[in-house]
Amino acid sequence: MPPNTQADALRGTIDLLVLKTLLAGPLHGWGIGERIQQISRGVLDVNQGSLYPALQRLEHRGAIQSDWGVSENNRRARYYRLTPAGRRALGAETESWRRFAAAVETVLLAP
């Protein structure tokens, strides 16, 4: 199998990370990857192989919208921004992630 097992592991959470990142404002694909890496202090390295399909997926779900914009270095870039539906989805997914993480924590803490 191709070496994207790590990407597969991330697939469930990458949507959540993208949505959360876009909450701060519109951003292009590269920027989203960079931002996630920065904020997680380099722990989460988002593979392009999962980032762009995730963006497509979210756009199809109507959670985000994209438009051409001008980047910080004056180039045409595709900017993604959260839709109201995306905002709601973020809330729901954050909630379910917290529950999941708490559950895993509980299991790990069990004697």
Next chain:
Amino acid sequence: MSLFAGVGARLRSLFRGGDAESRMDEEFHFHVDMQTEKYVSRGLSRAEARRRALLDFGGVERHREAMRDAHRPRFLSELAQDARFTARALRHNRAFAVTAVLIVSLGVGATTALFSLANALLFRELPVAAPDELYGVQEVRSGGASIGMEGRRVPYSRYVAYREASEDLFTGLAAHAFQTVSLRTDGAAAPVQAALTSGNYFRVLGLRPSAGRFYAEDDEPSVVLSHRYWQQQFDGDPAVVGRPVHVDGKTYTIAGVAPSGFDGTVVALALGVWVPFRAHMATDSIASDSWVGMFGRVRQGAAIPSAEARLSTIGTRLPPDLEQSTVERTYLARMGGVPDLLRPRIGGFVGMLVAAGFLVLLIGAANIAAMLLARAVARRREVALRLALGAGRGRLVRQLLTESTVLFLLGGIGGIGLAYIVTGFLSRVRLPGVPVAIEAPPDLRVLGFALGIAGLTGLAFGLAPALHAVRLELAGALKGGGGASGDGTGRMRGRSLFVGAQIAFAMLLLITAGLFVRGLQRGLALDPGFRADGVTVGTINLEPHRIGEEEGRVLQEELLRRVRALPGVSAASLARVALLTGDSHSNDVSTIAPDSVRLTSSYNIVDTAYLGMMGIDLVAGRGFGPGDTRGAPPVVIINETLARRLWPGRNPLGMRLRRGQEYEVVGIARDGRYVDLGEERREFMFFSAAQHYAPVMTLHVRTRAADPRLIESIREELRAVQPDVALEFAMPLPRMIGFPLLPLRLAAGLIGAFGVLGLVLAAAGVYGVMSYQVAQRAREFGIRIALGARPADVAGLVLRRGVTLSLGGALAGAALGVAVTRLLSGMLFGLNPLDPVTFGTVGGALAAVAVLASWVPARRALRVDPTVSLRSE
């Protein structure tokens, strides 16, 4: 709102693939550039930075594929993937693929060719303008009706009355009557199948001539040729338009040629020429003697039920035209295909043939399913690996289903090709002396049918193997153990089921074919009560020639004298009809009061030589003699059944019966068969031709030896007597009697061939499943032999298994046979549809084939060497 946005994006991505691709490219470039800038800002050289950025990004093509998948509906992308996978899998297994496609082609081809026939006979519309507006007008009467290929017929005058009263319902109401006419251009008159029609016939049909024009209401006498006849007789020469032809002794002009493909309104009855009633009949005498079928083009927006109600009112209000006949109602029947009244019988018959073809397809499909199951075993590891790597079972099933469906669809395409060949062949079949042509080229409906049955059987028969393939235990399968684990026996049961079904279907086909063969034998062995061998017949119709009785009698006598003088002819006579050819006439007869018995009896009008020549025995009394002339007292010869019915327990000789006038019974003929071979005890009587002139007579000629030139010689004699009269339906009498048996022969031959094909496929199935078993159980057999079992015991084990399997299938087939063959009882000349000889013979043959097919694998079991088989794992 967001929902619609999502849908919109989806649609855009589907329809504007190009945009999406370029957007992807631009986005990827941007990404790599940004990453390069980042590395440059960290101090790398530009070249190195770019190299690292590209390395980070990975294969562009892979990302693209992933993105395409994300924005194409998943189902479609997976389907494309499955198709690619299938193509690869089939390329790897070419032998299997070719065998499977061939088997499906055979099955689909057989079914489709027969469905093509059914389509032509039952469903196809006439090649005319707006065929759905055309309806046959059918007047239902009780107590005396005239029914023909035109449908229910009415006298011409009645048609005119209908036409005048229904002008608001139809844009045109036409009449037609099928008839054989004598057509002469230069040399001899030849019989041609014709339709006599009303003047508006072609206008109502909405046709365009391919040459010249059509005749209209008040034309001078003119005819229209069919395109086929024009090609055959005149080589498609456009100069024939305007030339004179003689039809039944009268001169007409050829007005034009009908469009190619239009052979008349009834399928398989190919017309050569259309003649207007008005010109064909002596002026104004139309009303009395011609019975016609009616059809009309309904006005747009006319509702059929209310039109039928109106027509029924018209019909019942018209004055009655026959004694004893009352009009019940009038209905509309759609045109095209076989006549409305024959539809149920013909539909049932061709339906049976289509079903037989479909059974062959099912038997073949079962073989393929068994092969797919065997392949599923071979692919256990591949499937297990893919399952372990996270492929969904549903996805895998779909992939395997795609494979079987593709196989079947390829077979379906092959089958369509086969059907084209078969129907092309069918259209060239001509029965000598009969104007029948079956044009049944596959049309869109037929193509849809072929792909439909191919696809559906592919899905149905691919499902079980696909489900089996993914239902396995990962650990065991991955380790490579191919042994007899739990799912192995399950798969075995699946294959046994398929093989059992194959045997059952083959059995059903063979039983049906066997019944037809036995029915045919029985029909041929029936004693018709006369000797048809060595007799040739031909009909001479003087009716349309306006030849009166005196002249007609002279003509008939002169012809008889000349034919008797031909070399090789031992006897010749004239009779109104040839027996057992389906032609029949009947009348009401009664005894004289006071104890009057009244019933309907069929009859023939024969000359003095007929009974002796045909070998019809008299059990009492005398035949017709020279004394039974026109002036002498009327006499009749009746058969035993009629005698028994009219005067039970009394001597009928010298009794008098009434049929219009009174007749004296002078002879009793031994019972025979008269109208159709399957009948039992029909009442029959013979009248004297000398006392009853008939303008239509059938010439019977007995020769000492078969003479291929006989019919031509008779034609020459007829030409010498009267050049305008043609000899119609001329052929050896046995052949004519054989026509009603044609469907039976066709069914026996076709279903028999299907049965044998099915049997071969089923035998291959038994062989396959038994061989597999022997291979699977080699270890077990090794142990048994090592523990002291004799080889014969082991072989017996295999054989028993094979025979049990076949027996189960055969029993199921017999049960099916019992249920289905009941429907055939009307066609078998009284043969019991549960005929033990047929069931026994077919069962025996099947058992023999099944034993043979398991014997070979059983012998292989005999040769199992325990030292080898036990060590092999």
